[in-house]
Amino acid sequence: xxxxxxxxxxxxxxxxxxxxxxxxxxxxxxxxxxxxxxxxxxxxxxxxxxxxxxxxxxxxxxxxxxxxxxxxxxxxxxxxxxxxxxxxxxxxxxxxxxxxxxxxxxxxxxxxxxxxxxxxxxxxxxxxxxxxxxxxxxxxxxxxxxxxxxxxxxxxxxxxxxxxxxxxxxxxxxxxxxxxxxxxxxxxxxxxxxxxxxxxxxxxxxxxxxxxxxxxxxxxxxxxxxxxxxxxxxxxxxxxxxxxxxxxxxxxxxxxxxxxxxxxxxxxxxxxxxxxxxxxxxxxxxxxxxxxxxxxxxxxxxxxxxxxxxxxxxxxxxxxxxxxxxxx
Amino acid sequence: xxxxxxxxxxxxxxxxxxxxxxxxxxxxxxxxxxxxxxxxxxxxxxxxxxxxxxxxxxxxxxxxxxxxxxxxxxxxxxxxxxxxxxxxxxxxxxxxxxxxxxxxxxxxxxxxxxxxxxxxxxxxxxxxxxxxxxxxxxxxxxxxxxxxxxxxxxxxxxxxxxxxxxxxxxxxxxxxxxxxxxxxxxxxxxxxxxxxxxxxxxxxxxxxxxxxxxxxxxxxxxxxxxxxxxxxxxxxxxxxxxxxxxxxxxx
Numbered sequence: 295x296x297x298x299x300x301x302x303x304x305x306x307x308x309x310x311x312x313x314x315x316x317x318x319x320x321x322x323x324x325x326x327x328x329x330x331x332x333x334x335x336x337x338x339x340x341x342x343x344x345x346x347x348x349x350x351x352x353x354x355x356x357x358x359x360x361x362x363x364x365x366x367x368x369x370x371x372x373x374x375x376x377x378x379x380x381x382x383x384x385x386x387x388x389x390x391x392x393x394x395x396x397x398x399x400x401x402x403x404x405x406x407x408x409x410x411x412x413x414x415x416x417x418x419x420x421x422x423x424x425x426x427x428x429x430x431x432x433x434x435x436x437x438x439x440x441x442x443x444x445x446x447x448x449x450x451x452x453x454x455x456x457x458x459x460x461x462x463x464x465x466x467x468x469x470x471x472x473x474x475x476x477x478x479x480x481x482x483x484x485x486x487x488x489x490x491x492x493x494x495x496x497x498x499x500x501x502x503x504x505x506x507x508x509x510x511x512x513x514x515x516x517x518x519x520x521x522x523x524x525x526x527x528x529x530x531x532x533x534x535x536x537x538x539x540x541x542x543x544x545x546x547x548x549x550x551x552x553x554x555x556x557x558x559x560x561x562x563x564x565x566x567x568x569x570x571x572x573x574x575x576x577x578x579x580x581x582x583x584x585x586x587x588x589x590x591x592x593x594x595x596x597x598x599x600x601x602x603x604x605x606x607x608x609x610x611x612x613x614x615x616x617x618x619x620x621x622x
Numbered sequence: 623x624x625x626x627x628x629x630x631x632x633x634x635x636x637x638x639x640x641x642x643x644x645x646x647x648x649x650x651x652x653x654x655x656x657x658x659x660x661x662x663x664x665x666x667x668x669x670x671x672x673x674x675x676x677x678x679x680x681x682x683x684x685x686x687x688x689x690x691x692x693x694x695x696x697x698x699x700x701x702x703x704x705x706x707x708x709x710x711x712x713x714x715x716x717x718x719x720x721x722x723x724x725x726x727x728x729x730x731x732x733x734x735x736x737x738x739x740x741x742x743x744x745x746x747x748x749x750x751x752x753x754x755x756x757x758x759x760x761x762x763x764x765x766x767x768x769x770x771x772x773x774x775x776x777x778x779x780x781x782x783x784x785x786x787x788x789x790x791x792x793x794x795x796x797x798x799x800x801x802x803x804x805x806x807x808x809x810x811x812x813x814x815x816x817x818x819x820x821x822x823x824x825x826x827x828x829x830x831x832x833x834x835x836x837x838x839x840x841x842x843x844x845x846x847x848x849x850x851x852x853x854x855x856x857x858x859x860x861x862x863x864x865x866x867x868x869x870x871x872x873x
Contacts, residue, residue, distance in 0.1 A: 373712035373713075374712075501726070504715075504719075504723070505723055505726070506712065507711055507712045507713045507715055507720070507723070508711065508712075508720070508723060508766075508769070509706060509708050509709075509710060509711075509712070511670075511675060511704070511706040511708065512704065512705075512706050512723075514675060514695075515673060515675070515698070515699065515702070515703075515704040515706075516695075516699055516723065516724075516726055517695055517696045517698065517699025517700070517726045517727060518695065518696075518726055519695050519696075520695070561714070561715060561716055561719070561753070562713040562714040562715050562753065563713070563715060563719065564712075564713060
């Protein structure tokens with residue numbers, strides 16, 4: 295299938311999912327009320343659709359796209375179908391940043407949590423970039439990511455341990471579970487700037503990712519400026535992940551699953567996996583958020599919980615398949 | 623005439639170990655140079671140092687007369703194509719796309735045209751659309767050889783190109799590399815099979831503990847003394863109708 299056709303199909307599916315996500319919700323609306331919402335955006339049904347649901351759906355789509363693209367980039371870079379932004383430790387340190395901000399009582403300051411999460415992601419991303427230029431082996435980079443991840447987790451546990459009040463602990467926990475509840479349009483606008491930057495970097499790294507199929511040494515001799523392309527890929531994935539965590543908290547497995555939905559359709563090509571993975575990630579997260587809203591529970595399900603419930607078994611399945619193919 | 627590849631007095635370390643100790647190598651257009659030696663002698667290190675993949679503490683390397691450290695990655699790629707020993711392929715790309723990765727200097731469509739032509743040259747034209755992970759090891763080795771030829775470089779360096787191949791594929795690979803040399807390319811290969819090294823190489827460099835200890839025509843470089851001293855083999859090359867064959871036993 296050609297890349298353009300695949301992207302158009304994915305866009306169509308995403309548009310369909312967005313329409314469903316905006317029209318369906320906890321507040322049931324009659325057909326006449328939908329008509330009213332379309333003609334009079336300021337009417338109460340219009341408020342529900344355009345200021346409550348639509349920004350939330352937009353945020354879910356943006357975060358999903360960012361995570362899907364970051365995942366596809368990391369899988370290409372590490373030549374590993376099990377890689378995702380979590381592997382780099384970027385999500386963990388980003389979550390740590392948010393936890394610190396909340397524990398310091400900055401939750402009321404607008405944008406403070408977001409900035410702290412972004413700072414955490416960039417810090418981890420920067421560390422990974424600095425190391426990645428020196429460590430040529432992808433396995434070494436994964437191990438380094440595991441170390442960052444563990445350290446971020448340990449420091450977050452320390453924040454829990456020393457948190458001043460149970461309220462702060464509850465808030466941190468809510469953040470770490472991930473959600474796009476109560477987002478408005480400014481949240482999307484704030485997220486879109488670092489995401490666009492990250493996307494440009496990842497797409498520029500595309501040819502390098504494709505070349506890495508042949509291994510580190512062949513790629514290095516290929517004539518492509520691999521050190522630079524590798525740095526683009528790592529920085530781009532870090533930026534995308536940071537913006538996603540800043541916008542919606544820690545949401546796992548989307549970056550892992552999205553590339554696998556489209557990889558076979560582009561003949562495994564790490565470069566042409568990038569765009570479709572972003573669209574697949576957006577689709578996944580819009581649907582996951584719709585599920586989180588529609589499943590009738592006393593407490594609304596957290597988006598990160600929904601993706602983890604579906605994502606963890608998917609991860610196990612992918613690991614099983616990868617292990618089998620590595621054995622042969 | 624300028625040699626396609628000159629490595630002179632290369633010293634290199636890996637960790638604390640001195641892996642190259644003033645090793646030198648020259649490869650000229652039209653010849654196949656074989657680098658042989660026991661495991662761990664420094665064959666791969668010599669290639670990697672000469673390509674800029676392993677930093678040299680002393681010595682220098684020239685590609686077509688130009689200092690390696692003054693070349694950009696793109697310039698270097700026009701002067702040398704490299705087939706590493708590690709032939710793992712990460713993703714199941716179609717063979718023609720893998721082969722086209724040899725030509726990053728060309729637009730994608732043109733690179734594919736060159737790639738298909740090179741696939742035909744290695745007898746793998748019918749594999750062009752197949753995924754490389756769906757192939758046998760021998761078929762994949764052909765595709766990667768086509769990728770090497772797609773570089774169109776005046777120097778082709780192949781690290782153990784026949785390791786793990788069946789006898790027919792081994793001979794085919796070496797014949798293809800000989801044909802490249804006949805068309806004016808300099809070819810450098812590392813080999814473990816001394817009979818094939820003697821049969822297919824114009825010159826052989828024997829490397830032992832990081833030094834080139836013998837170099838010249840196969841019958842000279844692989845003399846009984848060298849076989850005994852470097853390879854711990856008691857024997858000699860024997861001429862047969864199919865070419866020289868090593869007859870030897872362990873000392």
